[in-house]
Amino acid sequence: MGQPDFKQEAEALFDEMVAMRRDFHRHPELGFQETRTSRIVAEKLGELGLEVQYGVGQTGVVGLLEGNQPGPTILLRFDMDALPIQEENNLDFASQNAGVMHACGHDSHVSMGLAIANIMSRYQKQMAGTLKFMFQPAEEGLGGAFAMIASGVLDNPVPDAALAMHVWTPEQYGNVRVVEGPCMASSSVFTITIQGRGGHGAAPHLANDPILAAAQIVTALQSIVSRNVNPQDSVVVSIGQFDAGTTFNVIPDRAILKGTVRSYNETLHRKAYRRILEMATNMGKAFNCPVTMETIAIVAAVVNAPEPTAVVREAAVKIMGADKIVEHRTMASEDMGYVLEEVPGCYFFIGAGDDDQFSYPHHHPKFNFDERAMINGVAIMSEAAAKYVLSNEAE
Ligand SMILES: [Zn+2]
Ligand SMILES: [Zn+2]
Numbered sequence: 001m002g003q004p005d006f007k008q009e010a011e012a013l014f015d016e017m018v019a020m021r022r023d024f025h026r027h028p029e030l031g032f033q034e035t036r037t038s039r040i041v042a043e044k045l046g047e048l049g050l051e052v053q054y055g056v057g058q059t060g061v062v063g064l065l066e067g068n069q070p071g072p073t074i075l076l077r078f079d080m081d082a083l084p085i086q087e088e089n090n091l092d093f094a095s096q097n098a099g100v101m102h103a104c105g106h107d108s109h110v111s112m113g114l115a116i117a118n119i120m121s122r123y124q125k126q127m128a129g130t131l132k133f134m135f136q137p138a139e140e141g142l143g144g145a146f147a148m149i150a151s152g153v154l155d156n157p158v159p160d161a162a163l164a165m166h167v168w169t170p171e172q173y174g175n176v177r178v179v180e181g182p183c184m185a186s187s188s189v190f191t192i193t194i195q196g197r198g199g200h201g202a203a204p205h206l207a208n209d210p211i212l213a214a215a216q217i218v219t220a221l222q223s224i225v226s227r228n229v230n231p232q233d234s235v236v237v238s239i240g241q242f243d244a245g246t247t248f249n250v251i252p253d254r255a256i257l258k259g260t261v262r263s264y265n266e267t268l269h270r271k272a273y274r275r276i277l278e279m280a281t282n283m284g285k286a287f288n289c290p291v292t293m294e295t296i297a298i299v300a301a302v303v304n305a306p307e308p309t310a311v312v313r314e315a316a317v318k319i320m321g322a323d324k325i326v327e328h329r330t331m332a333s334e335d336m337g338y339v340l341e342e343v344p345g346c347y348f349f350i351g352a353g354d355d356d357q358f359s360y361p362h363h364h365p366k367f368n369f370d371e372r373a374m375i376n377g378v379a380i381m382s383e384a385a386a387k388y389v390l391s392n393e394a395e
Contacts (some may be wrong), residue, residue: 004386007319009119010378017111017374022093024107025113028100029084031138032147034059037080044114045326057147061135064157067127067389074388075159075343076381077336078113079106079139086364092251100139103367105167110135112165115378120385122147129389130157134339141189146336154342159178161308161383162345164336165377169353169361171326173370176316176380177349180309184268184302185236185262185345187333188295192217192257192280196289203251211379213287214255216243217280221259224275229360235272236262236331245313263354264301300337305327307342308384312346315383320376320394326351333363346384350377 029037038059045052045063053062059080087094087101095101117133134153138144171177194214199207218239229235237259244255261276263269277293284291328349336347339346351361352373360366 003375006379006382010375011389013115014375015224017115018141018371020111020197021107024110025093025102026096028095028097031081031140031142032058034080034137038078043119048117050079054244055370057249060148063133063154065131067129068394069128072127072160072388073130073132074385075134077163077178078109078133080110081135081138083140085365089368104362105369108167112374112377114384116323127389131385144336159343162339162343164347165350166349167368167369168349169358171349171351173373174353175324175326175351176320177326177328178313178316180304180306181194182264182301183329184334185264186297186301187332188261191294193292194255194284194289199251201251207251210289211249213284213289214257217283220279220283224272229274233266299333299335300341302334302337302347303340306348308344308346310385312348312384314381317380318385336337
């Protein structure tokens, strides 16, 4: 066989990928509930001749494609979960599950993973090494990567490198974002409970209003980034949920705030977190509303190692051309950070947006992306995987 042309092989699978992606899009499943999706994944991997493990980290699937000769083990990771969002797109393949939507593009990740397994299974005889396909549940803040690691996805065989990618509408279709070092931020998710004393809205002096205290806390927290963090560093503090009250004339007993901290730097992350705790606690005291704060999840920063990043960049240049490679970081977070703490690897972004119908950000109810991006993603990841396990072929 000559040099594989992964762009061409990915193009040949485009219609199949679109059909799969639209089917997953119609039937989105929340984290750790991906039973339909993972059943389809396990079936297809089995049909392609991979050795399949089902139910890894609850609804995760692992597929092993072992070459004829020994060599490195390369982990290829794809996430499968949808989000608790009501879709507002008028598409014939729009979500059929009320309140659940593939608004991050993980439907395409599953399809691309299956297409890569399809392509690479044709090279099994020439392969020196093993490809380990990790189809992960519950990426969206529920710790699916951690669950799969706890179930042994990084053991037996132990991966030598790990690759993952995301379709990305903030980047133009046709471009690829690859960057060495930190590329996504560490993230912690916290809940602040402000305990007041409820009462009649017409007699506020007899109550302790937790809404007023919570509003002051939300405002005060904005000063952490502007006044406690060096302007040259990056930290985000966002409150995304503010729950309090039931009607207009009742002062409620309590208010609850949920938010997140993002940073590339652990020390800064801890500092921001400590300031949130100090401010919320003391602001609560000022309003006679005791405050408690709880951390729900902490995700490590996604840090790309030099060697796998060079492999991905080389693959992306070959498939797309050097002028299509963009160096860019994001303050979004990914639990792939857990994997990359254990295994050197590279996480990269496939441009899938435009200035028109594909301009909505991820997690938006009108999110959609240019499906042709799947061709680029499949070709680049196949090319990168081949650099590890088909190196004889490439010489
Ligand atoms: Zn997401
Ligand atoms: Zn995502």
